[in-house]
Amino acid sequence: EGAPMAGLEELKKKLQPLLFDDSDKGGVSTRVPFPEDTCDSYVVSDGGTINLLSRSFGEYNINEHGFHKRSTGPEEPDTGEKAYRCASEDMHIFGPIGSGASSVVQRAIFIPVHRILALKKINIFEKEKRQQILNEMRTLCEASCYPGLVEFQGAFYMPDSGQISIALEYMDGGSLADVIRVKKSISEPVLAHMLLKVLLGLKYLHEVRHLVHRDLKPANILVNLKGEAKITDFGVSAGLDNTMAMCATFVGTVTYMSPERIRNENYSYAADIWSLGLTILECATGKFPYNVNEGPANLMLQILDDPSPAPPEDAYTPEFCSFIKDCLWKDADARPTCEQLLSHPFIKRYEQTGVDLAAYVRGVVNPTERLKQIAEMLAVHYYLLFNGSEGPWNHMKTFYREESSFSFSGNVYVGQSAIFDTLSNIRKKLKGDRPREKIVHVVEKLHCRANGETEIAIRVSGSFITGNQFLIFGEGLQAEGMPSLDEINIDIPSKRVGQFREQFTVLPGTSMGCYYIAKQDLYIVQS
Secondary structure, eight states: OHHHHHHHHHHHHHHHHHHHOOSOOTTSOOOOOOOOOOEEEEEEOTTSOEEEEETTTEEEEEETTEEEEEEOOTTOSOOEEEEEEOOGGGEEEEEEEEEOSSEEEEEEEEGGGTEEEEEEEEETTSHHHHHHHHHHHHHHHHHTTOTTBOOEEEEEEETTTTEEEEEEEOOTTOBHHHHHHHHSSOOHHHHHHHHHHHHHHHHIIIIISOOOOOOOSGGGEEEOTTOOEEEOOOOOOGGGOOHHHHHHTOOSSOOOOOHHHHTTOOOOTHHHHHHHHHHHHHHHHSSOSSOOTTOHHHHHHHHHHSOOOOOOTTTSOHHHHHHHHHHTOSSGGGSOOHHHHHTSHHHHHTTTSOOOHHHHHHHHSOHHHHHHHHHHHHHHHHHHHHTSOHHHHGGGGGGEEEEEEEEETTEEEESHHHHHHHHHHHHHHHHOSSGGGOEEEEEEEEEEEEETTTEEEEEEEEEEEESSSOEEOTTOOOOTTOOOHHHHOOOHHHHEEEEEEEEEEEEEOSSTTBEEEEEEEEEEEEO
8 A cells, every 4th residue: 555655755746846836937848738618607497408608619508408509709600509409308228338437328319310329428517527518519519520530419418317418429349448358459550540530530629629639548549330430538628637636536547648747737739649659559569558556656657757668669660669659759849740640651651551440340349249239229219119109200200211111911011101101000000099008019029130231130029918118028128218027017918919020121321320121021910
């Protein structure tokens, strides 16, 4: 126990003149970081709308129905509102993908367009998170659709849980941290090709958005099965950044912080270049380049005192070694910009090397497994809509296309309208005239398999029972708000009024993360 504390004392001694002694500013870098936009005030109205006011960027309103931005800033010509229709009632929410230090990420389906998303939930009642949310929102809604950055879909606030949910593009390949876990390390050509995208995204954050990311690390660079690499989690607030506090309540064992940040000096975009260098070095070698066994204070001293880490020269190309060396200069002013790194010999060396990033990611993540997870979600989504209320039901129409076909009791219906009308009729019959008579699906077996790289085949069988809520049996995936069978304890055979078998062929749509039903067969057997 004694060692880390001693390290902390030593660190305090080192930092003493920098932190508390203003008389001698001789050795301190005074590069001015970009001024932070601060969150001046924050109000939750009775109606459950959160109002975040920021000095220069206008007003943000977030409630259960979505996210509005009113801009007031002089540098924003398009005054008026940016609204993202992304309401809580438009979501079917499923289990968590993972959780970060301050948030939980879940998979969800955005009902109106049948899009699979990642939902990041952040609790608003912790003061320091508000600024983070504001930064993140601002960056996201103004940088959406930029290559190398994870795309923003909107946000909403749930008053009862005090959480803001941010809807993001679902990156189905996981993070570079996941890739290293599976592959042990990532080869140079793959890294060079991934870096092209990542550097473009980072350059945009720096040059256009004037934002320092502040938290670049393997877990914040995500990949998808198309082989694209994108940065996520931009917007960790300056308020979270007091180094002594970081030291005392250090989370996690590793830090990607640059020397100037550890010294609590002014820092700027070069701090991200340092973090990127450490991240890429860790990806290439498969291990974090400092010794983390002695505790956080010791790690910080290593970053300040030891020579910068370098890859073993016998195992890596000179271009790679030079790339890492350039990113990891102790002197921030010596580090290159994103623009300069994009034309670095390391990137150039592999430009002509054919690298199939999609195939690479498919070698890390089992695409069949991922497609099966997606298929399960889409199946539950379908039955939730079928057995749900009228409002969401109207979105079922867009789950089909003009070339879709639906066969039922000897007839084949083709096209969006014909299928939707037929389904609406079946649904009306099942609903009956009185609430007591409503008949709902109970899914007893659900089989999903992938056909090729994108097509999904789903086979479902189950019962129709009188009841008011769709149920799913067994180990099936539950959506949030669905009752689990243990809670209900229904004797299915006694309530059964019929049985059904259904098959679907599902394909990815044209826009990101959306799916549609290409072919469907339904068989109903009366009890």
